[in-house]
Amino acid sequence: MELESDDVGAYLPGPQAVLEPTGQGPLDGLTFAVKDLFDVADIVTTGGNPDWARTHGPAAGTAPVVAALLAAGARMAGKTKTVELAFGITGENPHHGTPLNPRVPQRFPGGSSCGSAAAVAAGYVPFALGSDTGGSVRIPASYCGLFGIRPTQGAIGLAGTLPLAPSLDTPGWFTREAALLERVGAVLLPGEHGRLGGPLLAVSEVWANAEPAVAEVLRPALGRLAALFGPAVKLSLVPEGIPALYRHYRAVQGEEAWVSHGAWITATKPGLSPAVAARFATARQVTPAEAAAGRAMREVLQARLRPLLAAGAVLVYPTSPAPAPERTASPAAQETLREATVGATALAGLAGLPEVTLPAATVRVPDGEAPVGLSLVGGFGRDRALLALARAAAGELGLP
Amino acid sequence: MELESDDVGAYLPGPQAVLEPTGQGPLDGLTFAVKDLFDVADIVTTGGNPDWARTHGPAAGTAPVVAALLAAGARMAGKTKTVELAFGITGENPHHGTPLNPRVPQRFPGGSSCGSAAAVAAGYVPFALGSDTGGSVRIPASYCGLFGIRPTQGAIGLAGTLPLAPSLDTPGWFTREAALLERVGAVLLPGEHGRLGGPLLAVSEVWANAEPAVAEVLRPALGRLAALFGPAVKLSLVPEGIPALYRHYRAVQGEEAWVSHGAWITATKPGLSPAVAARFATARQVTPAEAAAGRAMREVLQARLRPLLAAGAVLVYPTSPAPAPERTASPAAQETLREATVGATALAGLAGLPEVTLPAATVRVPDGEAPVGLSLVGGFGRDRALLALARAAAGELGLP
Numbered sequence: 001m002e003l004e005s006d007d008v009g010a011y012l013p014g015p016q017a018v019l020e021p022t023g024q025g026p027l028d029g030l031t032f033a034v035k036d037l038f039d040v041a042d043i044v045t046t047g048g049n050p051d052w053a054r055t056h057g058p059a060a061g062t063a064p065v066v067a068a069l070l071a072a073g074a075r076m077a078g079k080t081k082t083v084e085l086a087f088g089i090t091g092e093n094p095h096h097g098t099p100l101n102p103r104v105p106q107r108f109p110g111g112s113s114c115g116s117a118a119a120v121a122a123g124y125v126p127f128a129l130g131s132d133t134g135g136s137v138r139i140p141a142s143y144c145g146l147f148g149i150r151p152t153q154g155a156i157g158l159a160g161t162l163p164l165a166p167s168l169d170t171p172g173w174f175t176r177e178a179a180l181l182e183r184v185g186a187v188l189l190p191g192e193h194g195r196l197g198g199p200l201l202a203v204s205e206v207w208a209n210a211e212p213a214v215a216e217v218l219r220p221a222l223g224r225l226a227a228l229f230g231p232a233v234k235l236s237l238v239p240e241g242i243p244a245l246y247r248h249y250r251a252v253q254g255e256e257a258w259v260s261h262g263a264w265i266t267a268t269k270p271g272l273s274p275a276v277a278a279r280f281a282t283a284r285q286v287t288p289a290e291a292a293a294g295r296a297m298r299e300v301l302q303a304r305l306r307p308l309l310a311a312g313a314v315l316v317y318p319t320s321p322a323p324a325p326e327r328t329a330s331p332a333a334q335e336t337l338r339e340a341t342v343g344a345t346a347l348a349g350l351a352g353l354p355e356v357t358l359p360a361a362t363v364r365v366p367d368g369e370a371p372v373g374l375s376l377v378g379g380f381g382r383d384r385a386l387l388a389l390a391r392a393a394a395g396e397l398g399l400p
Numbered sequence: 401m402e403l404e405s406d407d408v409g410a411y412l413p414g415p416q417a418v419l420e421p422t423g424q425g426p427l428d429g430l431t432f433a434v435k436d437l438f439d440v441a442d443i444v445t446t447g448g449n450p451d452w453a454r455t456h457g458p459a460a461g462t463a464p465v466v467a468a469l470l471a472a473g474a475r476m477a478g479k480t481k482t483v484e485l486a487f488g489i490t491g492e493n494p495h496h497g498t499p500l501n502p503r504v505p506q507r508f509p510g511g512s513s514c515g516s517a518a519a520v521a522a523g524y525v526p527f528a529l530g531s532d533t534g535g536s537v538r539i540p541a542s543y544c545g546l547f548g549i550r551p552t553q554g555a556i557g558l559a560g561t562l563p564l565a566p567s568l569d570t571p572g573w574f575t576r577e578a579a580l581l582e583r584v585g586a587v588l589l590p591g592e593h594g595r596l597g598g599p600l601l602a603v604s605e606v607w608a609n610a611e612p613a614v615a616e617v618l619r620p621a622l623g624r625l626a627a628l629f630g631p632a633v634k635l636s637l638v639p640e641g642i643p644a645l646y647r648h649y650r651a652v653q654g655e656e657a658w659v660s661h662g663a664w665i666t667a668t669k670p671g672l673s674p675a676v677a678a679r680f681a682t683a684r685q686v687t688p689a690e691a692a693a694g695r696a697m698r699e700v701l702q703a704r705l706r707p708l709l710a711a712g713a714v715l716v717y718p719t720s721p722a723p724a725p726e727r728t729a730s731p732a733a734q735e736t737l738r739e740a741t742v743g744a745t746a747l748a749g750l751a752g753l754p755e756v757t758l759p760a761a762t763v764r765v766p767d768g769e770a771p772v773g774l775s776l777v778g779g780f781g782r783d784r785a786l787l788a789l790a791r792a793a794a795g796e797l798g799l800p
Contacts, residue, residue: 190465
């Protein structure tokens with residue numbers, strides 16, 4: 001399915017970046033879209049904000065990840081909308097317009113890689129590039145019913161990408177099919193060896209963090225994955241609690257976000273949406289002690305999780321605690337959901353571990369059936385093995 | 401040539417990381433060594449300092465760049481010595497011993513990737529991984545008579561690598577042959593398309609920064625490269641001067657180095673060599689205004705160089721202003737040389753551009769013939785094209 005128009009508003013208004021393949025390879029014949037956080041030579045990367053676009057010139061080079069996809073045979077269809085400077089998870093952008101969620105149009109698409117998720121979910125392209133700092137691929141994938149990956153922190157270079165919090169930023173991508181998620185990974189990820197054999201560890205704090213209806217629709221998947229791993233083992237791995245993870249994540253991310261953009265914000269006084277402006281205001285107030293505590297928590301999580309996962313274990317839990325919120329949700333309700341959502345995505349994020357989300361279920365909502373994702377988290381640098389596993393898991397779950 | 405022993409002291413004392421290939425591919429049958437700044441699962445990454453090793457546990461995962469080489473068919477022979485925390489360019493390490501420079505044993509091997517350069521120059525391995533923040537691959541390659549590459553900033557991920565200054569750190573590698581430099585790049589670099597067609601731009605400030613004897617032995621290479629590019633064009637591209645580049649580099653690097661390691665240094669009070677301790681003390685004193693000016697200079701350089709190089713131009717200049725200094729050189733003489741050396745490597749470093757150094761000549765010194773490298777700098781993300789060009793250039797220069 002490939003639509004002619006952009007009914008959901010996934011693409012940026014105005015001239016699009018359409019690039020022909022520069023080579024032949026495993027992505028021959030495929031088309032992709034790119035979040036407007038990645039540079040394309042001679043085009044201004046807007047970062048979702050008109051004042052950013054106004055104060056920055058055309059990119060002098062193309063991000064290597066984009067160039068690699070073109071060289072592998074794929075065609076770039078255009079640039080997609082993003083939350084301003086990638087700082088938000090609902091996908092809202094008052095300047096360019098918020099894309100529709102093709103699955104539940106009265107609800108947010110999720111962000112910050114909102115346009116890329118919407119473009120894939122609408123069938124405009126088979127895959128799209130996004131980026132993920134605190135969930136910006138995983139959350140829209142969950143909300144739009146897509147496969148998505150946040151790779152191991154630092155497995156793929158970020159050259160030519162607008163930063164938010166460099167120690168947390170990663171590229172990522174969306175597909176409707178598990179096999180293609182893996183195929184794109186074979187182009188972008190470093191080579192590796194070996195398989196992930198389990199066991200499957202259900203992280204109790206993240207399951208408890210999910211709304212009961214979400215946990216309920218996802219729980220049957222654990223039974224079906226037993227064919228691959230044996231029965232899932234329920235385990236407490238975040239005794240600090242999800243709210244503590246959120247606080248530590250916010251401190252690490254906030255400090256870096258202000259380093260990345262504080263000078264520009266102070267000098268330019270850009271027109272930011274109230275929500276994004278508030279997030280930067282909070283980022284500015286992070287104290288050195290809070291950031292140091294956040295970094296210390298990263299090391300604690302890495303020391304706790306990496307050995308376990310190096311032995312082949314795989315974490316499993318709901319990608320987001322809830323389906324996409326309604327576009328009419330109050331700011332306060334959005335903020336409450338944001339803390340619960342980012343607290344959970346912060347687990348793999350702070351630990352630097354790869355996470356794949358599968359469109360495993362839907363929950364009944366007043367306006368239809370809203371998708372929710374199931375996440376698999378693998379060991380450091382085991383991204384290709386995790387993608388192979390996700391494909392096998394998709395088969396067990398009857399997903400494409 | 402492969403020696404049985406480690407006469408030059410390239411490898412770390414004690415248990416080495418010897419890893420068999422995990423797959424087959426373009427590096428079948430080749431062996432490599434790895435600077436001890438890259439993680440190998442279950443082994444402590446020492447970073448060249450015993451107190452770092454004492455205060456850090458075994459790595460829970462292998463750096464993806466190392467895993468990718470193993471998966472491509474290569475065998476890892478061991479871990480090599482590094483300047484402590486990669487903060488120095490002579491290659492000196494009082495804890496583990498400073499490797500010999502196999503070409504001029506009374507002189508430093510260059511650093512910080514000293515052991516990797518020495519291992520390749522001695523013929524122990526055909527290639528080795530290093531890292532380059534301010535010249536730590538380019539300088540030892542120049543001093544030891546090797547090919548070396550510092551890729552585009554951020555083209556290759558740095559997962560599992562001990563940081564020094566993250567916005568400047570890059571992996572890199574050494575070989576004795578241009579074709580192998582390119583072959584390793586085909587495994588580690590993202591795919592890309594196209595060739596670099598010139599013209600060849602000789603950056604006058606970097607040529608003037610070199611010792612006359614170095615400029616004199618390298619100048620004939622420009623004539624021989626005319627077969628590829630037409631005559632080199634002499635151009636002023638650093639009107640600020642090399643000392644200004646050094647100051648800006650030092651500010652950007654110093655601020656980040658202190659963020660990376662200040663807390664550990666303050667808490668641990670590690671036994672650092674006087675030279676490295678002095679560098680961290682200087683790093684600590686970088687003011688926010690100095691760092692901001694340094695970052696602004698990066699943007700100025702990028703805006704100046706990237707469009708020029710995006711059109712296919714290639715910069716050419718001496719990699720280091722002098723051959724390797726004698727091991728008996730005074731600290732003051734070393735510091736003077738360091739400023740001139742890092743001021744020149746800072747050009748590509750601050751601009752984030754890929755640089756390949758070729759072992760183009762030697763200069764007569766009292767103790768023999770000391771190698772000096774000639775650098776080619778290409779456009780952002782044009783690493784593979786630059787490697788192909790370096791192979792062609794090596795052919796014109798009669799190099800292996």
